Each structure stands twice: as structure tokens, then as C-alpha cells.
Amino acid sequence: MRLGILISGRGSNMEAIANSIAQKRLDAEIAIVISNRASAPGIITARERGFPVRIMPSAGLEREEYDKQLIDELMTHEVDLVCLAGFMRLLSANFVRAFPNRVMNVHPSLLPAFPGLDAQRQALEYGVKITGCTVHLVDEFLDSGPIVIQRAVPVLDADTVDSLSARILLQEHGIYSEAIQIMVEKRAVLEGRRVFIQELD
């Protein structure tokens, strides 16, 4: 399974995926890392680890045109599965159709609670006692596709946005690789919005 990883920032989930591959917990390879921001620190990490990297700024491009270039780049690298890892752009319906049920994202809340930016801050300010993270298939809407794995994370009275985010991120790293491996093994069965995970024989 050839992965295309899309980043906009640190790419810590990209690193977690790379570590899982190195540790043979994930049977895949990183075919290309694409950043839409030239300043994303994750670009350096990706190069240090020897992954092919493309910087594709979106400035001045319509969404459809940009997404078409993205699709071309991913196709060129024969990507089977697109993994968003802190990629701060909504993808068009055309992009999603180009990789049907083959685009994944990880989000730092128990969706559908707290979609969008600053999910951890939203959770703290709402005052929930339990939040978490979600790996889901991506559709053209914000943080709305079918859910593959979720993990709960307790909110502590002493939590700040930083401490809570760090605890959630640790869980993101675990479940993202786990969910990708489920896709590698073709064990996810979609029925409506529900994703059933078949056991290995």
C-alpha cells in the first residue's frame, strides 16, 4: 500500500506513520509527502527521513484547479491511500471521488463533537469530561466522513489546551497507524455511515 501524506505543519502524525512502518506495525510505504505550506516544519522531517517531498502552495489557485494538481501528483506517485496529517484545507468532491474511500484524516476530538479548528480548546471551553480523537474517511465536508476508529481521552481539571492536546496527540499517533493497517488489510466494510471492522482469519 503506497501512502500519500498531506501536511501543512509539523507532520507529527506523518512521523508516527513512518515510525509504525519502520517498526513493521504498518505494512505500507510513504510514496510522497505533500505540503501546501513552504514553511511547514514537517517538510524538513520528511526530507531527513528520505521521503519524496513536494511543496505545492495553493496561493492564487481555485480549489478545483489546486485539487486537480494534487490528484495528478498523487497519481504520478501511484498512491493507493491518501493520509491527511494536519492538512489545513478542505478537499473538493472531485478529489474525494478520485480516491473513493481512500482518503483518511485524524481529528483531535470524538467527532461529531468539536469539528473544525481548535477542537481541544473547544472541548475544554465546553467543559466536557471526556474527549478524544477520531480517524475517519474523508468526504467533501468538514470532519464529517465515516468513522474508522475513535479513542476516548479524559479531560482533567488541571488541563490546559497544551496538556490536553499532548495527551490526545499520543492517542492520535496510535489509532492512525492502526486504522491505516485496517485499510491495508481491507478489513473495513462500509454500511451507510458505519464502518465495520472484520476480524482477521
Place this chain on the structure above:
Amino acid sequence: MRLGILISGRGSNMEAIANSIAQKRLDAEIAIVISNRASAPGIITARERGFPVRIMPSAGLEREEYDKQLIDELMTHEVDLVCLAGFMRLLSANFVRAFPNRVMNVHPSLLPAFPGLDAQRQALEYGVKITGCTVHLVDEFLDSGPIVIQRAVPVLDADTVDSLSARILLQEHGIYSEAIQIMVEKRAVLEGRRVFIQELD
């Protein structure tokens, strides 16, 4: 701490509260059980257990007038804390003001996800992998007040609405008494929407 329990149906959370009191896990007494439905099976249970019961149908009454009668009845029984237990009515701002931070509810989801009716079905149809239950203080909006306790419950691939509801209900029974006991011990400190639970000395 004198409890007023408001029911519309089975009153299973009322029973759980009564059990917790009987087992000395909850230091309170049930001063009055009020049902807005004459056919609520919980009325029979309440009578069998010897609790004072009032049936107060709301038919033909404006919300403010009905809530005024409710307040009068609860005041007459010197109720300190109002516990909604499957009470299927929204309460007015006047009611909430009559018992400031003294009205509680339990809801079968991890709020703010899946407010309103059929929360368990909503969760299943959305396809979440984790849901749960929430005890919260009640304001005049639907399932929206500050959260005291939440508990996560996994959604299993084989779950139906009934099996999931039963597993959540078991957790509701536990956390509702736990949350009421926190109020009895005056350990809940409200800051904005967040409820901090102080440790016992």
C-alpha cells in the same frame, strides 16, 4: 439533601438513585417523585418503594404556568435538588432560576454529541465508535448545561439500539448517583461552563 425526581416513563434512573440511597452510597432522601404522565410505569415503582408521588399532567397548561405549579410542588416538599430522570419536557428559564444550579439531568450520549431524543440511535446511525452518557446541570436549553460527569461506552459492531441503550443505561445509573453525591458534598465548583470537582479532605 432532599431530592425531587421528575419522571415521564419507567423511572429506571429514579430506581438507581433509590438503590444508591438504600446502599448508603448516596446521602440523600427522595422527598417527592413527580410524573407529568399518568401512565408512567415509574409511578407504580415509586409507590411500591414508599415515595410520595404526584401526577401532574401538563395538558392544556402553558409552559410557564405548568412550571410554576412544578416549582410550588417541589418547594412544598422542601426539595434541595431536582433530578430529571427521563422527564420529557424542556424546563423554562423561570424554573431553572428557582433552583439555581440545582437541577440535574442524565443523557445517554457524550454531550454535546447527540442531544435530544433517541441519542443512542443517533450515535449508531452516525457510526461513532465511542458514545456514553452525561450528567449535567440543567439550563433552559436542550441538553446544554455544564457537565458534571461523563462516561464513555464503546459501540460494538453487533450493537442494536437496544443493546447499546442497555449498556449505556448501566453507566447512567452509576454516574447519576455519583454526581448527586458530589452535589450533596458541595464539591462541584462552576467556572464558566466547566465544573471542577474538589477532592474530599
